[in-house]
Every structure is written in structure tokens, then in C-alpha cells.
Amino acid sequence: MSGIYIHIPFCKQACYYCDFHFSTSFKKKDQLISALAKELQLRKDEFKNTTVETIYFGGGTPSLLSIEELQFLIDTVHENYSVATSPEITLEANPDDLFEEKIIELSQSPINRLSIGIQSFYEKDLKLMNRAHNSEEAKKCLKIATQYFDNISLDLIYGIPNSTSQEWLNNIETALSFGVPHISSYALTVEPKTALANFIDKGIIDDVDDEVAHQQFHQLIEQLEEAGFEHYELSNFAKPGYYSKNNSAYWLGKPYIGIGPSAHSFNGDQRAWNVKNNSIYIKKIEENVLLLEIETLTKNDKYNEFVMTGLRTIWGVSLSKIEDKFGLHYKNFLIKEAQFYINEQLLYIEKDSLKATKKGKFLTDGIASELFMLN
Secondary structure, eight states: OEEEEEEEOBOSSOOTTOOSOOBSOOTTHHHHHHHHHHHHHHTGGGGTTOEEEEEEEEESOGGGSOHHHHHHHHHHHHHHSEEEEEEEEEEEEOGGGOOHHHHHHHHTSSOOEEEEEEEOSOHHHHHHHTOSSOHHHHHHHHHHHHHHOSOEEEEEEEOOTTOOHHHHHHHHHHHHHTTOSEEEEEEOOOOTTSHHHHHHHTTSSOOOOHHHHHHHHHHHHHHHHHTTOEEEETTEEEOTTOOOHHHHHHHTTOOEEEESTTOEEEOSSEEEEEOSOHHHHHHHHHTTOOOEEEEEOOHHHHHHHHHHHHHTBTTOEEHHHHHHHHOHHHHHHHHHHHHHHHHTTSEEEETTEEEEOHHHHTTHHHHHHHTOOOO
């Protein structure tokens, strides 16, 4: 099982918190789409002996593309790769792009999953983040989308400065009222060199309060589990049968190819990533040159990633797999290092797997880094 991620690096406007690669100029859109198709062709041998089960359009804002442009890229995947009979094809979308006509067209295309960037149903939050949509558009697009798509995920952000616990509960309740089967939710993080970081430094926006974020994270778990969602990964909740296949493959260490400027790839032994510049990317691909930076993972790197991704999931870190993949020394090291966190009731061992407790979930990434084997 493997996946293809296609990065669409265009946005109408820049969200203040975002540090992903994108451009607000669409001048080179046609050239870039041609380059994406060409990169798909140039890299087809990487998946010679594997079946593509997921195609994921991320960004940026992939919903800015027309149905014809999306179809062209999907066709290019089919022409160059062995694709499963009914692959999961996800489109990340913004509410302001999802008017009824577009949703109907999408529902008639091979795209069978929408991931909609709502973030909040409160006008003040959307303004603070500089989102391109308003609360009304968010509700309207969900109302229509749920009539045409069964498999919908929506994104929510918690820990937004000056958002109260009651407002956060209302956000969750509003999301649930649309009956979507998947919710991804992330803490607002202040990435260096973003507009948000700049505004916080200048005192224009209050800093993110970790304590509030922690509290809202636990409210989220409680509300969604009560509504029948499974908390299958740190930031992801799904009704049974609606886990994201694309994301699950990533956490389970399956190979994927990232197409487009800044996109990352993984083949089990190496990570690779494309240049973060649209013009350079287009120029090089037109010359049949893949401008990939490649990092070959050491045994310790692979062990560390296995621990980091496993601890974030419902499946935890399999101790027997650690022993099989890396050896007894690594398994004993992990058990020894985890003991402190087990005593603190942040981790526990269940049927051969090391998992985070409810109390430990919010701290998972920090705990995982303490369990790393250093080179």
C-alpha cells in the first residue's frame, strides 16, 4: 500500500499562522500543473512494484483548481501508476471555494473525500487567523457538501487567543451538527517568521496560552468520544470505518511520493523533499531534472520515527515490532526509558504495545522525543 500526495501551492490570501509553502500569485498556475503531471511521469519507477491506494491533494488550497485540472492530474496518476480499484482520493478545500455547483461537479468526479478547512465558526477567530471565508460560508458549504459527499473531514483549531471554553464547546457542537464522520483538530502553534509570530512579538495579538490549549484538547476528546468518534491519532477523530487511509498510511510508515514544490516523500529508507520555489521547480521539471534533497535514515532515525508516529496513534508502539525491526537492545532501551512516564501515568503497556494515557496524550510529542535513541 502506498500513497501519492500532490501539493498545490496557491492560496487566495495568507493565513497568519501558516508556514506551508504557497503563493498568492496565480500567474504560473498552468505551468505548475503541467510540471506536476511531468513530475508524476518522471517518478513512476519509484512505485514500480506497488499499488497506489490513496491520492491526496494538499496545499496551499487545492480547491482553487478547476474540475478539469484536478481530473487531468488524477488521469496522469492512472496512466503512470498501478492504482487500486477504488482509491481514497482526498481534496483539501476551503469553504469559500465550495459553492453548490462546484460541490456537485466534485461529487461527479473521482474525488471521494473532502477535507474542509473550517478552523472556527466564530467570525473573530477567522479574522484573527486571516481566513478567506466567514462563518456563514463555513456553515453553508457544510450543509451542501454533506448532501453530496459521505466522506467529509473538517478541520478545527483550538487554543486560539481569547477564545473561551464555552466558545470552543460551541465550535465542536456546531461541527457535530453537520454529521461529518471525521474531524481533524490542531492546537494553534506559533511558527517562526509567520505573521502571527510577528503580531504576538509586537503585542498586537495575545500569545497562545498552553494551559487553555491543553484544557480545550481534553474538552475535544470528551465531546467527540461521547459522539461516537474514535480518537485514532493525536489530532484525528473518526466514526468507525472513516479513518483517513492517507494519514493512517503515513503513521504506519508506508511509502508515499510527494509531488510539487516543497512536497515530501518517504520510501522506508530515505526522506526526500522538493525545492520550495515554484519558478525553480517548474524550470527544473521542464528540463527533466528532479531537484530533490535526500536524507538517508540511520537505524536510530527509523527507530525514533517509529516511536514518534506510533505513540500518536490508537495502535501505540508495538514492542515485538521494535524487536523484529531493530533488535532486542532497542526494545529494552524503550521499556527502560518509558518506565518514568509509566510511573507518572502518562504511558502504559497494553498487549505488547506502548501507548499514551488520556493524561499523556497532549504531551505525546515531547514524551516521544525523550524516548529517542540519539546517534
